[in-house]
Amino acid sequence: MTAPLTPPHQPPPDNDPWHSPPTGHGPLHAKGAEDDPDLKTDLRDAAVVLVAVTILGVALGLLWLWLAPRVPLISNGKAVFLKDTEGEEAVAADGVFVLLALAFGAVSAAAVFWIRRRGGIALVVALALGGLLGSLLAWGIGVWFGPTHDVVAHARAVGEGVPFDAYLELRAKGAVLAWPVAAMVVHLALTALFGPRDPEPEWGAGYGVPGPEQPPGPA
Numbered sequence: 001m002t003a004p005l006t007p008p009h010q011p012p013p014d015n016d017p018w019h020s021p022p023t024g025h026g027p028l029h030a031k032g033a034e035d036d037p038d039l040k041t042d043l044r045d046a047a048v049v050l051v052a053v054t055i056l057g058v059a060l061g062l063l064w065l066w067l068a069p070r071v072p073l074i075s076n077g078k079a080v081f082l083k084d085t086e087g088e089e090a091v092a093a094d095g096v097f098v099l100l101a102l103a104f105g106a107v108s109a110a111a112v113f114w115i116r117r118r119g120g121i122a123l124v125v126a127l128a129l130g131g132l133l134g135s136l137l138a139w140g141i142g143v144w145f146g147p148t149h150d151v152v153a154h155a156r157a158v159g160e161g162v163p164f165d166a167y168l169e170l171r172a173k174g175a176v177l178a179w180p181v182a183a184m185v186v187h188l189a190l191t192a193l194f195g196p197r198d199p200e201p202e203w204g205a206g207y208g209v210p211g212p213e214q215p216p217g218p219a
Contacts, residue, residue, distance in 0.1 A: 046122035053108050053130025053183075060104050060134060060179075061141025067100070068093040068142070070165040075155035094172045097138075101175065105131055105182025113190040124184055131179035139176060142168050 069089040073080050109127055116123060146168035148154050158164045170176075 042120050042122040045116060046120075046126035049112055049123060049126040050130045050133075053127060054133040054137065056104060056108060056130075057134030057137030058141060060100055061138035061145075063100055064093075064097050064138055065142045065146055065168065068096045068168060070147070070168075072163045073151065073155070073166050074163045075158075075160055077160040080151050080155050090169070090171060093168065094170060094175055097142075097170060098172075098175045098178045101131075101135055101138075101178035102182045104134070105179040106186045108179075109183040109186035110190065113187055113194075117195075124187055127183040127187055128180040131183045132176060135176035135179045139170050142170070 069092045071082070071089045071093075073082060108131065112123060112127060147165045149167045151166065154164055
């Protein structure tokens, strides 16, 4: 009688093609079943950043309304004209908005990085979207609380030959992109310079890495 080739209590080899993979709650199974806490934290922080940056648009709108130069108009009783036909107040108002938006973008990005201390696509998207919404809100506030749009009625109210301010207007519509662009650039730069670094890989035997030398075999 001959002994069996495989002992009855020995588990089948790992390279058996008919061997079914083990089932259970291994590390991969547990990670896929549970929610990622880092993802939840990133989404929550991104929502807070989006709301906070959008609300900052109120401050931008009030500063723009305060600092933007006015375009003087004058009436002769029949029509309304520019008091200074060579004035650049309209262009200067757009420039003030862009400069303020760039400053708000840089400050908001630096504040988010200082509080969060790391990057993430969710934070960058929240900064960009919040900056865009904040710029639109600032634009609306400046127009709403500025001089009236009814120029004819305003000219009649002040009288003939008396200069008055034209309504505040953002002629360069692309100025609303200054805040989100500045926020993204500053945040990405700070993350690249001061953000946490990934751990260096450990060198060891593997593909492309020479292993220990083997003694020469018998000739």
